[in-house]
Amino acid sequence: MTEQQTNLEEKNNKSVKTKERQFKGLSLTERKQARREKLIQAGIEAYGRQGFFAVTVKDICNEAKLTERYFYESFKKSDELFQTIFLTLIDQLQQNVMQAIMQASPVPEKMIASGLTALLTTLKNNPGMARIIYIDAMLVQELHNQATIHETMSRFERMIHAFVMLTMPHIKRSEREISLIATGLNGYITQIAIRWVMSGFKQSMDEVLSSCSIVFLSLVNTFEEKGKNI
Incomplete structure (x- = not known):
């Protein structure tokens, strides 16, 4: 194996390790799905306690321990979450x-x-x-x-x-x-x-x-x- 090939392999290995560390062994799609499920469960808890009209997007995110940008990653508005x-x-x-x-x-x-x-x-x-x-x-x-x-x-x-x-x-x-x-x-x-x-x-x-x-x-x-x- 040439030095160039060795360096390329090491670079690829580092890239893979970085991705694994970044996503904790889950693909981006899997992490997005996991966040979506968290929001759904948070919605069930919040709406079930207080009712749909008393709960905001921020409340849902606080319940799910996620930022609001992750809410809009999965749902356009609260109505869509409620329907789901x-x-x-x-x-x-x-x-x-x-x-x-x-x-x-x-x-x-x-x-x-x-x-x-x-x-x-x-x-x-x-x-x-x-x-x-x-x-x-x-x-x-x-x-x-x-x-x-x-x-x-x-x-x-x-x-x-x-x-x-x-x-x-x-x-x-x-x-x-x-x-x-x-x-x-x-x-x-x-x-x-x-x-x-x-x-x-x-x-x-x-x-x-x-x-x-x-x-x-x-x-x-x-x-x-x-x-x-x-």
Whole structure:
């Protein structure tokens, strides 16, 4: 190996060591993603405690222990962070509900009880999540015309629609009618959840669960009776 080659290799090694020292073994993309995740977690904590409208970008950065330039590296404004957080939490909530429903399949009554119990338990155990989804998201949607939030909440309608079709595959109703029923059930559960969350979960879980269950059980009983009479 020539002296020139040796010097070049040493220079390359120093360059690599400098990069490793600078990024602590992580690539620039990985570090950026790590900062983004920190901001998301900080947002969940801050919005969950104080509400979206009481929290500033500076508050989020202080929570995440990052400077504001790193915030704008990942998000254009606080609305964008909030929307990302909302989608993340909705995914968690829906996964919990769907898992509970499927584990209780195929008995409709057990599926109803399990799904609603999973929903209410997740909310009560995570008051910050509950506030973000059922209080702040509704206000943000109304004041900022956030179509994404509206569309995401409609996922619950599709989940209810799927539940009806799964438990009552021979139901004599049109797709449009079932869709309207799912919309009504979703609105019913949403309003109960909002009231429960805003009250600080004062009513017992059993009372809220009973109130939520009654319309689903009535639906099952109604369609079962009509099926027998056909």
